[in-house]
Amino acid sequence: xxxxxxxxxxxxxxxxxxxxxxxxxxxxxxxxxxxxxxxxxxxxxxxxxxxxxxxxxxxxxxxxxxxxxxxxxxxxxxxxxxxxxxxxxxxxxxxxxxxxxxxxxxxxxxxxxxxxxxxxxxxxxxxxxxxxxxxxxxxxxxxxxxxxxxxxxxxxxxxxxxxxxxxxxxxxxxxxxxxxxxxxxxxxxxxxxxxxxxxxxxxxxxxxxxxxxxxxxxxxxxxxxxxxxxxxxxxxxxxxxxxxxxxxxxxxxxxxxxxxxxxxxxxxxxxxxxxxxxxxxxxxxxxxxxxxxxxxxxxxxxxxxxxxxxxxxxxxxxxxxxxxxxxxxxxxxxxxxxxxxxxxxxxxxxxxxxxxxxxxxxxxxxxxxxxxxxx
Numbered sequence: 001x002x003x004x005x006x007x008x009x010x011x012x013x014x015x016x017x018x019x020x021x022x023x024x025x026x027x028x029x030x031x032x033x034x035x036x037x038x039x040x041x042x043x044x045x046x047x048x049x050x051x052x053x054x055x056x057x058x059x060x061x062x063x064x065x066x067x068x069x070x071x072x073x074x075x076x077x078x079x080x081x082x083x084x085x086x087x088x089x090x091x092x093x094x095x096x097x098x099x100x101x102x103x104x105x106x107x108x109x110x111x112x113x114x115x116x117x118x119x120x121x122x123x124x125x126x127x128x129x130x131x132x133x134x135x136x137x138x139x140x141x142x143x144x145x146x147x148x149x150x151x152x153x154x155x156x157x158x159x160x161x162x163x164x165x166x167x168x169x170x171x172x173x174x175x176x177x178x179x180x181x182x183x184x185x186x187x188x189x190x191x192x193x194x195x196x197x198x199x200x201x202x203x204x205x206x207x208x209x210x211x212x213x214x215x216x217x218x219x220x221x222x223x224x225x226x227x228x229x230x231x232x233x234x235x236x237x238x239x240x241x242x243x244x245x246x247x248x249x250x251x252x253x254x255x256x257x258x259x260x261x262x263x264x265x266x267x268x269x270x271x272x273x274x275x276x277x278x279x280x281x282x283x284x285x286x287x288x289x290x291x292x293x294x295x296x297x298x299x300x301x302x303x304x305x306x307x308x309x310x311x312x313x314x315x316x317x318x319x320x321x322x323x324x325x326x327x328x329x330x331x332x333x334x335x336x337x338x339x340x341x342x343x344x345x346x347x348x349x350x351x352x353x354x355x356x357x358x359x360x361x362x363x364x365x366x367x368x369x370x371x372x373x374x375x
Contacts, residue, residue: 003368019218036207044200057199060316064308065206066268071292071304072217073260078290079298080221081253082233083146087158088261088289090165091135093281095262096269097175099131103187104177125191128266135262136255143254147247150236162283169278183277186270202271209267213260218301220256229253230299261289294346297358306357314341 003024010016020026040061043051050056074088106119122130142161146154169175176184189196189205196205220226228249231239240246269276288311296307318337322329329337353359 003365003371005369017222019222033211037204041200041204054199057203060312061203062199062206062272063268064305064312065203065210066264066272067289067292067311068305068308069206069210069213069267070261070264070289071296071308072214072301073257073264074289075293075296075298075300075304076217076221076229076260077253077257078293079300079303080226080233081229081250081257083143083250083253084151084155085158085257086155086283086286086290087142087161087165089281089283089285090162091139091258091261092265092268092285093165093169093278094138094258095128095131095135095265096276096281097131097169097184098134098262099127099266099270100184100186101175101177102130103127121187123192124187124189124270127187128263128270131266132259132263135265136259139254139258139261140251143251146250146254159283162286166278166282169281181277183275185275186273189270196271206267206271209263213263214301217256217260221301225249225252233299291342291346295342295349295356297356298354300355300358302361303356303358306361310345310357311342314338 003022005022008023010021015021018026020029040051044057070088070092073091074085077083077085102119102122103124105121106117108117110116138161142158145157149157170182173179173182176182189202191205194201196202221229228239228244229252231242231244232246232249232253236246239249265281269280273280292304292307292311294307295303295310296305297303315334315338318334318341322334349356
């Protein structure tokens, strides 16, 4: 009886086009953000369970937020525009290494021209954002084939980008500042005098990025450009006949998606890992993001958070549950169970509910609006 829109009248177009047309949804989001921004830091400061230790922040909340942000970028391309991509891990790597080079200084020797190009080290925030722009530029270049190919052929083209940049960052020492081991360390996280060092500060930093980009993505997909993406996804020929330019729609989807994924890659490297090597952004990362989008829900911002939560919590549950019921399992068995459950969930959702967990939440909300009446 609490989830009803009875008495909530829309008197103007702004109210009719609001992100959350029902007041209860808006209040729920506000309470959730208050808990995330205020409640979690307070509970962590007071050492109240489950925030009494840094494990929850370091091992669960940080990767959850960053993977959710990366999944939003992938969902814009795959879920809203219908362009299959298997190279999101490469674009995360581009964002990470671009931010690293900009944050430590760029030096390009051009001896054959008689001079060098040197860019001094930039602050961390501009480095992260510019790393996203570099990723967007590369995404546009690899999005050009989408004008001629689609489906599995486009997936193979993006997979080629993944393997190409894996090789580049592994074999070209310039990107790692000629580090002998091939691994690099992130610069100090200094944001306008705010030195981000503790786990709760890293959590708040990622939370601010995710909140801003999720709001921007939600408004983009509800606007004119988002409708063009969805028209291209549903039937590109009909969309072109209606006046939508496939060149503009597809390349903007690649640009926005790659920008968000690149920023997520920089956060993954700078805030979560601290030091990394190219294997941190391998094909496994691309498949993980694709699984998050499919399980959470294609074409849904909420589904990105649901899928990321499921991907992260399932291994923890499989590690803890067998021992809790007196059935100890080896690490190899648990790893195989993860693959089996992930594959089974993807097959089941593709058959029974192609829109993933987000659709199940939507159906639950629709039933609550009618409860206790069956009609």
